[in-house]
Amino acid sequence: MVKQPPIDYIERTQKQYEALGYPSYQWVYNDTAIALAPLKKPLSEAKLSLIASGGLYTRGQVAFHYKDDLSYREINVLGCAEDLRATHFAYDLAPVRKDPNVVFPVEPLKRLVASGFLGALAERAYTFMGGIYSARKVKDILAPALAARLLSDQPDVVLLVPA
């Protein structure tokens, strides 16, 4: 069996863009890691908020568009399973449309709450569609908006799941 190191997606994207004749994408390279907040209580007592960038929405909501969509959706994770949808311009949608838990792990998180491993799952999850070309707009507009919502929800931990 042949083992390979993890795929270098930055390098492959650059080569793919070169082959297509696109200008090189300016990736974000942060000089320092974002400060870590120590956990204040055991995971078994902690409330977790979920954020996902795989383009999840529920029936009744406006879907994402594919051109630098800066919007987000609020999804009630306690009662949405059969109405979950996925839309995204950049990854294979077949698996997520079979089972949204592949990039929006609500069911396994609920099971971990039921078993006592995790304290609670926040009722509201937040979703957006990644692949937003302007990292600056994500940093200056979308991320602060999501952070403000999370602060009002008061989770103990937040999990971001990109697709």
Next chain:
Amino acid sequence: MCLSSALSITRAVRPPRASFVDFPLGHTSGRPHALDEQIALMSEALKGFEEMTHSGDIKTLPFEWQPDHGWKDAVMRPAAPDGAGADSDFRLPRLDTPQYQFESDAEAADSGCPTCVFLA
């Protein structure tokens, strides 16, 4: 914490904590309808909240997509002139209108949707 399948991008962004799973994109938290594996994957990932104590730490999760890593060869490789490899490119045109999974979703959508937040 960020749960990621793209180690290079996560290393560049440097979130406070990350759990890395070496699965294809679109499967960050597991395979479709493999709930037992999804639960195991999420529990390993979440343990990282307690295990990682230094800013920028990345925990590699003990899961493998397939014993043979040949699946990585075709990912995002430019297609050959004869079209070989074109099926590894999933990108769709960047349209600026909502792209619904089902046509009926468009009819069901509430344009005044209170849970849709549009940012300028």
